Amino acid sequence: xxxxxxxxxxxxxxxxxxxxxxxxxxxxxxxxxxxxxxxxxxxxxxxxxxxxxxxxxxxxxxxxxxxxxxxxxxxxxxxxxxxxxxxxxxxxxxxxxxxxxxxxxxxxxxxxxxxxxxxxxxxxxxxxxxxxxxxxxxxxxxxxxxxxxxxxxxxxxxxxxxxxxxxxxxxxxxxxxxxxxxxxxxxxxxxxxxxxxxxxxxxxxxxxxxxxxxxxxxxxxxxxxxxxxxxxxxxxxxxxxxxxxxxxxxxxxxxxxxxxxxxxxxxxxxxxxxxxxxxxxxxxxxxxxxxxxxxxxxxxxxxxxxxxxxxxxxxxxxxxx
Amino acid sequence: xxxxxxxxxxxxxxxxxxxxxxxxxxxxxxxxxxxxxxxxxxxxxxxxxxxxxxxxxxxxxxxxxxxxxxxxxxxxxxxxxxxxxxxxxxxxxxxxxxxxxxxxxxxxxxxxxxxxxxxxxxxxxxxxxxxxxxxxxxxxxxxxxxxxxxxxxxxxxxxxxxxxxxxxxxxxxxxxxxxxxxxxxxxxxxxxxxxxxxxxxxxxxxxxxxxxxxxxxxxxxxxxxxxxxxxxxxxxxxxxxxxxxxxxxxxxxxxxxxxxxxxxxxxxxxxxxxx
Numbered sequence: 119x120x121x122x123x124x125x126x127x128x129x130x131x132x133x134x135x136x137x138x139x140x141x142x143x144x145x146x147x148x149x150x151x152x153x154x155x156x157x158x159x160x161x162x163x164x165x166x167x168x169x170x171x172x173x174x175x176x177x178x179x180x181x182x183x184x185x186x187x188x189x190x191x192x193x194x195x196x197x198x199x200x201x202x203x204x205x206x207x208x209x210x211x212x213x214x215x216x217x218x219x220x221x222x223x224x225x226x227x228x229x230x231x232x233x234x235x236x237x238x239x240x241x242x243x244x245x246x247x248x249x250x251x252x253x254x255x256x257x258x259x260x261x262x263x264x265x266x267x268x269x270x271x272x273x274x275x276x277x278x279x280x281x282x283x284x285x286x287x288x289x290x291x292x293x294x295x296x297x298x299x300x301x302x303x304x305x306x307x308x309x310x311x312x313x314x315x316x317x318x319x320x321x322x323x324x325x326x327x328x329x330x331x332x333x334x335x336x337x338x339x340x341x342x343x344x345x346x347x348x349x350x351x352x353x354x355x356x357x358x359x360x361x362x363x364x365x366x367x368x369x370x371x372x373x374x375x376x377x378x379x380x381x382x383x384x385x386x387x388x389x390x391x392x393x394x395x396x397x398x399x400x401x402x403x404x405x406x407x408x409x410x411x412x413x414x415x416x417x418x419x420x421x422x423x424x425x426x427x428x429x430x431x432x433x434x435x436x437x438x439x
Numbered sequence: 440x441x442x443x444x445x446x447x448x449x450x451x452x453x454x455x456x457x458x459x460x461x462x463x464x465x466x467x468x469x470x471x472x473x474x475x476x477x478x479x480x481x482x483x484x485x486x487x488x489x490x491x492x493x494x495x496x497x498x499x500x501x502x503x504x505x506x507x508x509x510x511x512x513x514x515x516x517x518x519x520x521x522x523x524x525x526x527x528x529x530x531x532x533x534x535x536x537x538x539x540x541x542x543x544x545x546x547x548x549x550x551x552x553x554x555x556x557x558x559x560x561x562x563x564x565x566x567x568x569x570x571x572x573x574x575x576x577x578x579x580x581x582x583x584x585x586x587x588x589x590x591x592x593x594x595x596x597x598x599x600x601x602x603x604x605x606x607x608x609x610x611x612x613x614x615x616x617x618x619x620x621x622x623x624x625x626x627x628x629x630x631x632x633x634x635x636x637x638x639x640x641x642x643x644x645x646x647x648x649x650x651x652x653x654x655x656x657x658x659x660x661x662x663x664x665x666x667x668x669x670x671x672x673x674x675x676x677x678x679x680x681x682x683x684x685x686x687x688x689x690x691x692x693x694x695x696x697x698x699x700x701x702x703x704x705x706x707x708x709x710x711x712x713x714x
Contacts, residue, residue: 168541168711168713171544172544172545172547173541173544173545173711173712173713174711174712174713175709175711192547193547193549196545196546196547197547199545201542201545203541203542203545204538204541205538206538207537207538207539207541208537208539209455209537209539210537211459211460212455219451220451220455221542221543221546222546223447223448223450223451224448224451224542224543224546224547224548224553225546225547225548226547226548226549226552230447269542
């Protein structure tokens with residue numbers, strides 16, 4: 119049932135000239151989820167968001183937002199969606215509160231009699247009450263970012279679309295945004311949050327979609343994506359060459375001598391890793407010790423989301439060309 | 440979410456526009472035009488002869504109310520088009536340049552609604568600009584020169600009250616004359632994200648139109664130029680008032696509003712907002 123989905127795109131394509139910035143993606147964002155929309159800079163995340171919100175038209179494919187066809191029925195659905203798209207934008211000569219009032223006035227469904235109260239509440243929620251009367255010209259980058267989030271929270275929303283919400287925020291601000299997203303999600307709001315910083319969304323998301331060069335290369339629950347990396351065996355040893363030989367002999371693929379950066383390492387200790395490939399780590403340990411390999415440490419690593427992310431996008435965190 | 444809010448956006452737009460320092464500066468410059476004229480005439484030792492300087496300048500020293508009319512004559516070719524070019528050219532391009540356009544659209548404001556509100560507020564600015572010139576002229580004229588019965592172009596005289604009524608009609612006429620240019624400005628504004636570019640384009644068009652209007656070799660095009668009837672308000676200085684210019688002008692301006700309004704609509708409703 120499409121009404122169970124907050125965002126659903128089918129074969130969505132957005133071309134600029136010959137270049138397809140978004141190249142046939144099928145997003146499935148369940149209601150009530152916190153969906154992390156990941157990808158390197160330039161992978162098509164913001165363009166996708168623009169098309170979803172009706173700012174740009176799709177070259178092909180369709181979009182349903184909260185079960186409603188976009189952009190056809192934009193006016194019936196967008197008022198239930200709060201959004202931060204490609205950074206906040208305001209009238210620099212108006213105060214923070216006046217900016218929010220103006221955006222709220224643009225929303226035909228927002229009741230006028232509660233406007234002042236809703237603006238105050240939104241400012242309070244992002245910790246900007248003290249700067250409400252100040253012109254936005256005088257705001258710092260982080261304050262503008264907070265005000266942008268406040269604008270998305272002006273009315274009760276069923277869906278929040280937050281494009282890089284922690285840009286320009288200090289660590290404290292980033293933590294506050296995370297807490298805010300958690301509390302909104304707890305109230306039942308679906309949150310669609312894009313980021314090129316994995317660590318930022320890993321802690322709050324239930325679902326993840328990974329973009330690379332205009333394509334959605336992976337989508338699913340956080341655990342699904344995590345499960346896509348294979349567990350690795352990592353051993354600390356004084357006999358790396360012998361250890362690799364033993365692991366090869368056990369049939370473990372992708373045996374590697376890891377660089378020891380960032381580890382408390384001595385000249386004689388080395389880190390060797392290999393794909394476990396279904397072998398129980400304790401069996402590997404027995405084999406190593408039996409072969410006379412001096413093992414200092416042995417553990418398995420189920421792979422971080424970051425490993426999956428890099429594996430999927432290929433270019434890691436570099437800007438896509 | 441019960442009570443829908445219809446006219447709120449126009450009020451918000453007008454408040455935002457008229458509180459903005461730039462708008463106030465533009466209107467202040469326009470208010471200074473009649474002051475400049477009146478002071479210049481007051482300080483000059485020799486009388487202005489009929490035919491010298493802008494139209495009606497020779498009558499200023501006899502009747503202060505003519506400062507308003509002379510100031511409008513002086514402002515129409517450049518100052519008013521400049522001010523309106525700035526405001527109309529900024530309508531959509533200014534929002535796009537700030538990035539606020541995307542937030543208005545996802546509010547959602549509705550593209551047609553935004554276009555209509557922007558056009559209405561630009562017209563309000565045209566009216567304000569014209570009224571500022573006329574009122575400032577009437578005030579400075581009344582301060583520096585005698586005010587009495589006004590001799591019209593047709594030779595008859597009317598009371599100062601009647602003359603003020605005619606001045607209001609002239610202000611209305613000038614506003615009407617600027618509608619076509621405002622519509623052009625709105626359209627140009629939907630083409631770009633750079634407001635200065637849109638403003639410059641509108642002002643260039645206004646000047647080009649007036650230059651073409653002064654070249655006899657292209658007289659066939661003259662009746663179609665949006666600036667052609669700009670100075671036609673002398674009709675309000677006759678007794679009885681002749682409405683022929685007004686009718687021609689209204690038709691011409693409505694034509695421009697229809698054409699450029701339609702262009703602005705088709706452009707803006709299909710435009711990808713990527714700023």
